[in-house]
Amino acid sequence: MPLTKPLLISVFVCHALLLASSAAAAETAYGSYGKETALTLVREHAGRLAGDPKEAVAAQYMLERMRVAGRAEPQAQEFGFTARRGTLAGSRITSRNIVVNQAGSGNTGRVLIVGAHYDSAPSDRRLDRSRLEGLDDNASGAGVLTELVRHLGGIETEHDIRFVAFGAEEYGLIGSRHFAAQLTAEEKQKALGMINLDSLVTGDKMYVNAGDRAHDSVSGQSVAAYSGLREHALAVAKELGIDLHVNPGDKNVPGTNTPYKPYGVGCCSDQEAFDAAGLPVAGFEATNWDLGPDFDGYTQTDNPKIPGGSTWHDPAEDNEAFLGNALPPGRLEQRMRDFSRLATRLIVEQTNADLLQSVKSAAVTQNAFNRHLHDSAVQAQLPVYRRAAVLQAGWGGEEAARVWLDGDYRYRDADYAVSGSHIHAGVYGEYAVRPQWALGGGLRVAHHLGGSGSIGKERAYGLQAYSVFGAPEQGWSNITVLGWFRHSADLERHIRLGGGNVPTIIDKREMGRARGSVFSLSNTLAYHFGQADVLRHGPYWGVNYRYATINAHRSGDAGSRTALDIGKTRDEQWDSELGYQLQYRFHAGNKPVSLYGQLAYVRLFGQPGLENVTAISRADGRARNGQYQADEDKSYGRLQIGAASQLTPKLSAYVHGDTTLARRERRSAMHLGVQYRF
Secondary structure (H helix, E strand, O other): OOOOOHHHHHHHHHHHHHHHHHHHHHHOOOOOOHHHHHHHHHHOOOOOOOHHHHHHHHHHHHHHOOOOOOOOOOOOEEEEEEOOOOOOOOEEEEEEEEEEEEOOOEEEEEEEEEEEOOOOOOOOOOOOOOOOOHHHHHHHHHHHHHHHHHHHOOOOOOOOOEEEOOOHHOOHHHHHHHHHHHOOOHHHOOEEEEEOOOOOOOEEEEEEEOOHHOOOOOOOOOOOHHHHHHHHHHHHHHHHHHOOEEOOOEEOOOOOEEOOOOOOOOOOOOOOHHHHOOEEEEEEEEEEOOOOOOOOOOOOOOOOOOHHOOOOOOOOOOOOOHHHHHHOOOHHHHHHHHHHHEEEHHHHHHHHHHHHHHHHHHHHHHHHHHHHHHHHHHHHHEEEEEEEEHHOOOOOOOOOOEEEEEEEEEEEEEOOOOOEEEEEEEEEEEEEOOOOOEEEEEEEEEEEEEEEEOOOEEEEEEEEEEEEOOOOOOEEEEEEEEEEEEEEEEEEEEEEEEEOEEEEEEEEEEEEEEEEEEEEEEEEEOOOOOOOOEEEEEEEEEEEEEEEOOOOEEEOOOOOOOEEEEOOEEEEEEEEEEEEEEEEEEEEEOOOEEEEEEEEEEEEOOOOOOEEEEEEEOOOOOOOEEOOOOOOOEEEEEEEEEEEEEEOOOOEEEEEEEEEOOOOOOOOEEEEEEEEEE
């Protein structure tokens, strides 16, 4: 019994956390924000026809829903017109468009317009529409529009985007015509096109259609310049697994020998204003172009629960309650989700946001490989330093000319790129110029056994030369190591857009094989106090230089939009370290053992890393620069500890640990190695 209450509390807390996490997940689902907008328009802003004060209130609500913190403030574009239909015919009416201008980083002058009308149909002598909810026409499209602003507001695009909530569409595309009329000739000429969202729920099928300009009436063929936006939408839908259609244009209007609209051409919404202005357009809608009587898209469904096959402008049918009963369960959620997914991805690709992110990922991965080359060059010096310790301990043998082997297993853990296991092996020749001075050189190879991170399968080989000066009885010692290594590695780029408080838009990985090389030069000068055969300690000063090159290489599958040809990069780095070292020698049985440690302050000179990486996007053949700001400390600490033992007169073994201290990007390594002298 004493455990019952704490147990119940624990269960309650866990349940609450699960509910909270589920709620957080729901907040980031496609369609959720748009559905919230649509239902609020329906429930709180019914009868939002132009000329009624309720439209102005709805416009203010749209402005609030299109506001993204830290981004451009939505603006109201007011306009006036004389009504030509409805009970207000002949009256002067004021309405407004709500506009969000999202500037692209490329300063291209190109713009993609994305719009949906938020007003509802006006009353006429036949129907009082003062309480028309307009869930299908067009709270659905307006809802998706607000979601698109939210999804894309925090994403860098190359081209500009203008999101527009149009007023007075139901009076004859008044808001969209007014907006299109404000475009300059240059803006029209450079525009990417216009995407429209209208009536997305009632219809049996999801459609995307182009404008009249997309069809050549003489040849009967599509015009690529004006049908491209439609075809792009179809390609995106196919990739996402969304069932998207076009007007088949294969049924003639009764009594004629022509269809209402030809293949792939739609009508009767705000995209027409931009088609007339000379822009490519793509109109998203839900209807059924296969249904008569006129096969004009006005008959939305063959659902027997919807008399007449349409709900447009009917207060009794275009409302939340009626459609909730007449349509299949989950229809609203499905359409808001799928149109949002589709339009979001289409806008991302039209504005090259994915290509920009791809190049950014190249800069990140290229820097990771670059740092890996530099760090590998430093780690490759360890066998020479361990050999120097053997020589300075008097364990090196009496021969003037010697050959020795080194093999080590290494586990590296670095925040920036790769954690995994490596094996290294080297063969060296050495000549004792004097008893206290040895020169040597050799060949090393390395293989990455596997791990995690952006650097995968890897092989490396290289040459080293070295000089070791100092004898057991001397206070001073100097070690110089020269190296050149060639690396070949699989590099994985992670391209991600969205996530967090918006859905994940793109989450993909691209692979490539890169080759790089690194030249290194290291010199360490040390002074030793104490007894040579027991305890030695003292300060040391090291200077290190490295020059890394990564060759141009291809990253990504041939058919991928985010595939790149990455340019050659070069990077040189200098650093200096000042530290103190300690070495204690003793015998375990009859085996000499050495315990050692080093603690140093390291200072980098110059700018670490690659600030710019140039890559050509294979999607459009254009070169772009990926900017990279290294979040790397120029000053940090380095700790090395280890133990070595002379197992036989010719065989020694060592274990070595190396880690950085007070550094944002942690780097650590553990070595297990053996050295054999012939």
